Amino acid sequence: MDKNEQKSLSDYIGYLAKIDPRDYSRDEQKAYWLNLYNALTVKLISENYPIKSIRDIGKKMDGHSLLNKPLIHVADNPISLNDIENRILRPIWKDHTIHFGLNCANMTCPGLLPQAFTGKNVTALLKQSGRDFINDQNGVTLKNGKLIAAGIFSQYRSDFAKDDKMMLKVFAHYADDRLALYLLGFQGKIDYFHDYSLNGL
Structure with a gap:
């Protein structure tokens, strides 16, 4: 990310910081918090690049949790990434699709979408993601x-x-037809894996 792109990103985050999302509809609020989370994540990575994992940033913070560090003020409240994900989006919306819209910057999370969320597109974009x-x-x-x-x-x-x-059943709901059929008939156990290397956003 060059200096002009970094400035544009900082300007965008500054613009979001001036908004009180409580003034907006429920879908617009969801879109707002998703966009803010992703913009802050990209900013953190761009400011610390080159790194192999977003976890490398936390190592520079003397053991302090990157996720709990306040990064912005919204409606006069200090807000961290953890606040956005676990104190706002997850408990208020109770909607698993938010995880398809939050970019945690590693290979076992969905990638960053090429467009911002809005109140009108947030439901469709999350399903597509x-x-x-x-x-x-x-x-x-x-x-x-x-x-x-x-x-x-x-x-x-x-x-x-x-x-x-x-x-x-959740996997099958989103899977292509052939994969969905295999998933619905699968009898074994699911092996979960983590890969914390950068996903390229």
């Missing part, structure tokens, strides 16, 4: 009788499904 991710080798892979799924699904299991049987 879910389809793209689950049909990608980094999302769900069924090969030689083994089912391997991205660690995000085990990390936030309670948001997706109460057990592996229900998780298979």
